[in-house]
Amino acid sequence: MLKVQNLTKKFAGKDALKGVSFEVKRGEIYGLLGHNGAGKSTTLGVILGMVAAGSGEVMIDGVSVQKDPRKALRKVGAIFESPAFYDYLSGWENLRVLVGLSGPFDARVAKEIVERVGLSDRIHSKVGAYSHGMRQRLALAQALLPEPEILLLDEPTDGLDPEGIKWFRDFVLGLREERGMTVLFNSHLLSEVEQMCDRVSIIRAGELVYEGAVNDLRDDRPGIRLTATPPEILAEVVGRFEAEVMPGGRWVFPEETRIAEVVTALVNAGAEVSEVTPVRRSLEDVYLEYSSQSQP
Amino acid sequence: MMFLPQLRGELHKLFARKRTYIGYVVFLVFEALLLTLWVQVGRDQFEALAKRNFVPVDLLSSSLTATYWIMGFSMFLLGSIYFALVAGDIVAKETEDGNMRMVLSRPVSRLRILVLKYCAVIIYTITFVIFVGVTGYSMAVFAMGSEGGLFIWNPDMQILAIYPDRDEAFWRLFLGACLMGVSMCVVSSLGFFFSCLKIKPAAASVMALSVFFIDFVLQNIPFLVNYKHVFITYRMGNWVYVLQEQIPWARITESYSILMGLNITLFTIGWMAFQSRDFKT
Numbered sequence: 001m002l003k004v005q006n007l008t009k010k011f012a013g014k015d016a017l018k019g020v021s022f023e024v025k026r027g028e029i030y031g032l033l034g035h036n037g038a039g040k041s042t043t044l045g046v047i048l049g050m051v052a053a054g055s056g057e058v059m060i061d062g063v064s065v066q067k068d069p070r071k072a073l074r075k076v077g078a079i080f081e082s083p084a085f086y087d088y089l090s091g092w093e094n095l096r097v098l099v100g101l102s103g104p105f106d107a108r109v110a111k112e113i114v115e116r117v118g119l120s121d122r123i124h125s126k127v128g129a130y131s132h133g134m135r136q137r138l139a140l141a142q143a144l145l146p147e148p149e150i151l152l153l154d155e156p157t158d159g160l161d162p163e164g165i166k167w168f169r170d171f172v173l174g175l176r177e178e179r180g181m182t183v184l185f186n187s188h189l190l191s192e193v194e195q196m197c198d199r200v201s202i203i204r205a206g207e208l209v210y211e212g213a214v215n216d217l218r219d220d221r222p223g224i225r226l227t228a229t230p231p232e233i234l235a236e237v238v239g240r241f242e243a244e245v246m247p248g249g250r251w252v253f254p255e256e257t258r259i260a261e262v263v264t265a266l267v268n269a270g271a272e273v274s275e276v277t278p279v280r281r282s283l284e285d286v287y288l289e290y291s292s293q294s295q296p
Numbered sequence: 297m298m299f300l301p302q303l304r305g306e307l308h309k310l311f312a313r314k315r316t317y318i319g320y321v322v323f324l325v326f327e328a329l330l331l332t333l334w335v336q337v338g339r340d341q342f343e344a345l346a347k348r349n350f351v352p353v354d355l356l357s358s359s360l361t362a363t364y365w366i367m368g369f370s371m372f373l374l375g376s377i378y379f380a381l382v383a384g385d386i387v388a389k390e391t392e393d394g395n396m397r398m399v400l401s402r403p404v405s406r407l408r409i410l411v412l413k414y415c416a417v418i419i420y421t422i423t424f425v426i427f428v429g430v431t432g433y434s435m436a437v438f439a440m441g442s443e444g445g446l447f448i449w450n451p452d453m454q455i456l457a458i459y460p461d462r463d464e465a466f467w468r469l470f471l472g473a474c475l476m477g478v479s480m481c482v483v484s485s486l487g488f489f490f491s492c493l494k495i496k497p498a499a500a501s502v503m504a505l506s507v508f509f510i511d512f513v514l515q516n517i518p519f520l521v522n523y524k525h526v527f528i529t530y531r532m533g534n535w536v537y538v539l540q541e542q543i544p545w546a547r548i549t550e551s552y553s554i555l556m557g558l559n560i561t562l563f564t565i566g567w568m569a570f571q572s573r574d575f576k577t
Contacts, residue, residue, distance in 0.1 A: 050575040078401035084394030
């Protein structure tokens, strides 16, 4: 549905994107993770044709955004972190103006969507009086009009309260369930990505450093938390087993290593072992490893 | 086919904003003030002037002559501020507020967005000038009655004309107002052009006014009198020639062709700048 091929972009001579490529399949919810300034929003900007790529191409359902942006974007609905509406117009007028840019405004369909996002009571109020949550619902309504096949969400739950986040998550998951909606979800809220996405990419300094299923990401390098004294013996013994120390005092051993052998070796070497805990990394651990400055 | 509903949307945005109406309110106040002063202070002087020059007093002090004064002497200096303000805002304010990202995420070309905005600005400009003409004339009729012709004396453009016939005077003034509206589109085009660049809305308005006033000042410098024809504001002032007894259509056509060319150039460069911009948070 969405194919991003080898995107590059420079801002003021500095690389913002360095050959970013990924693919989002139809009906998939795909997360794009990264620190602030990592290149997530630039990637989204290129996908939406708002930012000109230095090189590379974005295809939406087989249509190139660079060659025919109007046709490519017909199937896209987008939501940004802080949706900026015309505050002096009502929600309904905003929808009419924005949706009218892409085609005829169908009031009946718009009313249905407004009801669906739970804004019926306030849709004729000025947007200036809306809360952040209401703006986000209005943004969702405009993104869903007329009938997109892919939603691009740029940190949509930032600033929402827990109730709002849950509502948003359930709504997006519901859209996938009912309509088979494809979603590209750009966020640094790991819990959201973990709960919503099928696959995820991690972008760091304009480079894609990881791509895979969320479950694979969580489990790809399980480790052991080992506590023993004195620390010199611990370091010497685990070194013998070619273990690698990871953040949080977690040791990752080669796949064939039996932990019982490690513990026996520690005891034989005179160490006092106080903790041996298998550690299954959270997405946050993995994310921090991949997105930190050192190489993963 | 979608152009007209989209233009209606753009006009709705423009006219739903309170600041769009500042110019209308200021001009209404200005017209009321000028006409009050005209009636209270100026009438005696006009009568004395008429007697000295053997001109009927109802030519010098008539509702049509007052309307000419209101439009001719205030639009350039006062009206230009509001045209620059509205046109300077039209793209830059949406970019600054983040609305432009929402707009650009829709399947619509940047050229279409700019054409819609430019049309909205041009409609605002022309209707504003007509509004000033209509309200100025209505208030003048209220203050002095509808009788009397039109007396034109414009030393800068070397025009002296008298129209005792009210109907002819009315239509010439109406035609003049329409041409003035077209002239003022240049200020709006300047504001629009700067608005397309990566600058703040206030900066776009200030830049447009700076260019306009610099041109105006240069045009009025005595030693540049032989080069008047190269200045935009001189060409913009050519609307007044429809009030000359023998209308110099060739001169008017030349000036308005130049102004149209300038408008198209400003739009095109603005579009090119807008097209090449990246829109990010």
